Amino acid sequence: MNDYPSIAAVDLGSNSFHLVVAREVDGSLQILHKEKQRVYLAEGLDDKNQLSQAATDRALAVLKQFATTLQDFPTSNVKVAATYTLRRAKNVHAFLTQASQVFPYHIDVISGQEEARLIYQGVAHYLHHDDNRLVVDIGGGSTELIIGKHFKHKLLSSRNMGCVSFTKHFFSDGLINDKRFSRAQTKAEQELEIIYANYIYAGWQSVVGTSGTIKAILAMLTANDPTQTSITFERLIELKTQFIAAKHIDNLQIAGLSPERQINICGGLAILIAIFRLFKITAMHYCDFSLREGLLHEMQQKLAHKDIRTNTIANLSERNAIDKEHANRVAQTADWLFDQVKDNWQLDSLDNHNLLLWAAQLHEIGLGINSSGLHKHSAYIVANSQLPGFTQQQQTLLSCMIRFYRKKIRLAEFPTLLSLPHYQILQLIVLLRLAVLLNQKRLTEQQYALTVTAQGNSMLLKFGDNWLDEHTLLLADLQQEQKYLKKAGFLIDFI
Numbered sequence: 307m308n309d310y311p312s313i314a315a316v317d318l319g320s321n322s323f324h325l326v327v328a329r330e331v332d333g334s335l336q337i338l339h340k341e342k343q344r345v346y347l348a349e350g351l352d353d354k355n356q357l358s359q360a361a362t363d364r365a366l367a368v369l370k371q372f373a374t375t376l377q378d379f380p381t382s383n384v385k386v387a388a389t390y391t392l393r394r395a396k397n398v399h400a401f402l403t404q405a406s407q408v409f410p411y412h413i414d415v416i417s418g419q420e421e422a423r424l425i426y427q428g429v430a431h432y433l434h435h436d437d438n439r440l441v442v443d444i445g446g447g448s449t450e451l452i453i454g455k456h457f458k459h460k461l462l463s464s465r466n467m468g469c470v471s472f473t474k475h476f477f478s479d480g481l482i483n484d485k486r487f488s489r490a491q492t493k494a495e496q497e498l499e500i501i502y503a504n505y506i507y508a509g510w511q512s513v514v515g516t517s518g519t520i521k522a523i524l525a526m527l528t529a530n531d532p533t534q535t536s537i538t539f540e541r542l543i544e545l546k547t548q549f550i551a552a553k554h555i556d557n558l559q560i561a562g563l564s565p566e567r568q569i570n571i572c573g574g575l576a577i578l579i580a581i582f583r584l585f586k587i588t589a590m591h592y593c594d595f596s597l598r599e600g601l602l603h604e605m606q607q608k609l610a611h612k613d614i615r616t617n618t619i620a621n622l623s624e625r626n627a628i629d630k631e632h633a634n635r636v637a638q639t640a641d642w643l644f645d646q647v648k649d650n651w652q653l654d655s656l657d658n659h660n661l662l663l664w665a666a667q668l669h670e671i672g673l674g675i676n677s678s679g680l681h682k683h684s685a686y687i688v689a690n691s692q693l694p695g696f697t698q699q700q701q702t703l704l705s706c707m708i709r710f711y712r713k714k715i716r717l718a719e720f721p722t723l724l725s726l727p728h729y730q731i732l733q734l735i736v737l738l739r740l741a742v743l744l745n746q747k748r749l750t751e752q753q754y755a756l757t758v759t760a761q762g763n764s765m766l767l768k769f770g771d772n773w774l775d776e777h778t779l780l781l782a783d784l785q786q787e788q789k790y791l792k793k794a795g796f797l798i799d800f801i
Contacts, residue, residue, distance in 0.1 A: 311383060312338060314376055315601035318388040318413065320348035320446025321470055321518065321570065323368045325375060326598045330606050335431075335599070341375060343368040344566050347391040348446040348470035357395040362404060369409040381411055385601045387424070388415045390447030390468060393698060402724045412725060414697035418464025422450040423694050424600030429514055430457045431603050432595040437511035442581060443596060444519040444574050446470035451501065451581075453508045461508055462692065465497045469519045472573025473555075480555040487546060487576055494580035502584065513587050516596040519574035522567040524592050529562030537590040539582045546575060604695070614695035619664045622691060626671045632748050637666035640741035647760040651733050658726070661700065662734050665707040666741055685709035699723050706731065711738045715794040729763060736765065736796055743783055767800040774800065 310329045317324040327339040345368055350361020376384055392398050392415050402413055416424070425443045438460070441452045447468040453461040476490040515524075515537065527541050528534045534541070545560075549572060552558050558568050581587065607614065623630065640662050648654055672683025689705035696704070702721045710716070715735065720728050744756075754777075755770040767784070774781045784800050791798050 312379065313383045313602060313605050314379055314385070315598045315605065316372060316384065316386040316411070317598045317601070318347070318365070318386065318392060319345075319597075320389060320391040320448070320468060321346060322446075323365070323372070324598050325372050326602065327375075328602050335602055335606065339375070341372065343371070346446075346470065348468065349474065351391055351395060351447075355394050355396045357391070357397055357401055362401055365401070366404060366408055369405055373409045373411075376411065379411075383605070384411045385605045386411050386413045387421070387597065387601055387697075388413050389421050389597070390418070390445060390464075390466075393417065394447065399722050399724060406724065415699060417698050417701070418448055418450070419462050419692050420694065420696065420698075421448070421597060422452050422462040422464050423459055424604065425450050425516065425597050426452040426454050426459045426462070426600070427457070427603055428596045428598065428600035429516060429593050430454065431599060433514060433593050435512055438509055439512045439514055440505070440510040440585070440587075441514045441516065441593075442520065442578075442590070443515070443517045444469055444577050445517060446570070449497075449577055449581075451498075451505070453505060453510055461501075461504060463501045463505075465501075467494055467497050467577055469570045469574030469577070472576060473570045474573070476576065477555060477572045482549050482553055482555065482572060484550055487550065487572075487579075490573065490576035491580040491583070494577045495584050498580065498584055505585065513590040514593050515578075515590045516593045518567065519571070520578065520590070520592060521594070522563060522571060523575060523578060525562035525564075526560050527562075529560075535591070537578075537592070538588065539579075542575070542579050542582060546579060549575065613660075615660070615664070615693075618694050618696065619667055622671070622693070623667060626674055626687070628668070628671055628673075629748075632745065633667045633670065635748075636669065636741045636745050637663045639744050640666045640737055643737045643740060643758060646758040647733070647737070647765070650760050651730070653730065653733065657700070658730075658734060661704055661707065662737055665704055665711070665734075665738050668704070669708050669711050669738070669742060671708075681709055681712050699725065703731065707735050707738055710735050711742055714790060717794060732763070732794060732796060736791065736798070739787065739791075740767075743780075743787060746780070746783060763795060764797040765799075767798070769800065 310331050312327055312329045314325065314327045323343050323345050325341040326337060328335045328337050345364050347361050347365055350358035392401065395401060398415060405413060426441055429441050438453055438455050443450045445468045447470060449465045449467050451463045452459050472490055476486050524537055526545060527537060548560060549558065555569060555572060563571065604614065644653065644659055644662055668688055669684055670680065671687050672680050675683040685705045685708045688708055689701065693701050703723060703726065706721055717728065720731050754773055757768045759766045788798050
């Protein structure tokens, strides 16, 4: 028996795709295998945020290769995260559909905030500081900045600027001069202005850079001076001067700069100089651990039955002063209903179950705004809050379920999810609606006998003899619910 099962993390970045295989031994992760392939996904994103088929084909070829490496891995042991380019691509569903044909593992398109959180976790598990630290990661399409202490982040931010997008915008024809660098740096500082005050107020005692762009810049700075262990503002300006002297990207023959990094390094250097200048950073040290390692540690926790999403929901509930007793009763009813129908409806996914229970716990989160339009306020809060541990699709689904837990159901507003068709989203919403309805009186003890049967998009609720005749308010509510569901193509009956 293997006491140390392998786990894998896949990072689908805007510039490169990475695969890391590791195993947990006595609480620590041992890296067993790494793969990295240049894909240049961000270069395939046009002005209308449509991903080209050429870029998709490059990605599919690498995913097929990764699938071969992972062929013996159970799905529970593989975590795949897609970042900036795929969260921006309007045709992401088409990409995911094609990817599913060559890559059998679920791809989570994560938000910028979630990317930043995972980056920080990757750094925090390998570098230990007793004070606040600022972590910076310049990717192909976005730049993440995080302030944290020990394993806990304090501020998270993801800005829409990266080495690929900035090189494409400011150095598209390959020409390099001071004016272009100045324009790129100014644009980067404008992107950072919105977070500046909060970050300066929080403060930090050390600065850590991570991932490929910063690693490539450090490699150039240390190529002729091995004693140089950090990046300083003065050395960055010297490097910029070398770039300008070269006049063209093709002429960047600088020691330490690889050909793969050469084509997009100008944008990355401009962003890093802007960060140093705006935040008055004197020195930055490099860490070789980032998003991928964050994914591995997240998976390590889940396999140990420590799902960070549970804490996220609890914290969100606490901050918004939710009536926990009522929310828990609704969740318990939803849990019972789920058990009655999961086999016939094939809702056996643990995530489906969890999302239903979390939706039940948060369905009244908007009460602090207004009781009128409660479902809309609640859905908005869930859709726009930072939810550590949740992917974009999971957060979107959670918000959708809450949006339609009462009143009319608008099928046209359901999200398109590769992992869950519309009819199953509707089934989950029906369970949530019934759980709320059955707890309408907010009584501590619910006194009724009920059996539930379901088949396809239909359900029969069978109460005890004459029970509904004695509870006319619930009967009226069920009759109204019957009308709402019928318009959505779902049939419900009760006796």
